[in-house]
Amino acid sequence: LLIQMFQWIIVAFLYYGFTYSWSKLGKNIYWSYVFSGIAEIAAALICWFGQDVFGRRMTLFSFYIIAGVSFLLALIPLSFGSQNVLTLEQLMCLIGSMFVSGAWGTSYLYVAEQSPTNHRGKMSAVCSIAARLGSFAGPQASLLFTWNKSI
Secondary structure (H helix, E strand, O other), X not given: OHHHHHHHHHHHHHHHHHHOOHHHHOOOHHHHHHHHHHHHHHHHHHHHHHHHHHOHHHHHHXXXXXXXXXXXXXXXXXXXXXXXXXXXXXXXXXXXXXXXXXXXXXXXXXXXXXXXHHHHHHHHHHHHHHHHXXXXXXXXXXXXXXXXXXX
């Protein structure tokens, strides 16, 4: 229970932190949110396919690994295109956000699968309450970039 609560805190922190900070990543806020929406749809499809083929545990594990690697690659300063249309930070944050969204969807099924039948509702509720802590802190963490440029 504690591991799944921690998992839900982290996935909610990352999901809401990136969802509310897309306007800071791109030059055009509207295109940033369009790409974010496309990433959400792609995440749902990849999540569905991954769970069918590989199972929930391997899908969740691989989503976390891919998201972590892409967030680390986002630290490399590199631009694409002649007019710096897309930076590596934007691309990797989009990919990482897509896989965090997929991990969020897989977590709902995984907690119900791991719980005994008569405790499924309680386990989902406790994990959802724990996720609210991450969802409160995620958007606040994105504000750190506006206050301190060295982060």
